[in-house]
Amino acid sequence: MGSTRRKAVLVTALVAYAVLLVVGPRVLGGSAGIVILVASFVVGFAWLVLLVAPWAARGRDRSLRR
Known part of the structure; x- marks a missing residue:
């Protein structure tokens, strides 16, 4: 599912x-x-699964790591 669809x-x-x-x-x-x-609960869980989890799975940008 793309980022735009998750946000929608x-x-x-x-x-x-x-x-x-x-x-x-x-x-x-x-x-x-x-x-x-x-x-x-459902909206909070959807927020976690659809926005936070993909962001956390990508991790931080390598340029920010020291």
Whole structure:
């Protein structure tokens, strides 16, 4: 998966999460807290897997190493 596609997936997840935060309590009622908690975990995990892991796997630039 290319860098652009990973970022697009993450932006879509963040927008969906923001909509859930705004509309969720009105639509879901009492169970909105649990749904928002799970969504927070999913978005955080997606951020780690899609952006941080590929960056960490590449490692630091050789010119920065001493």
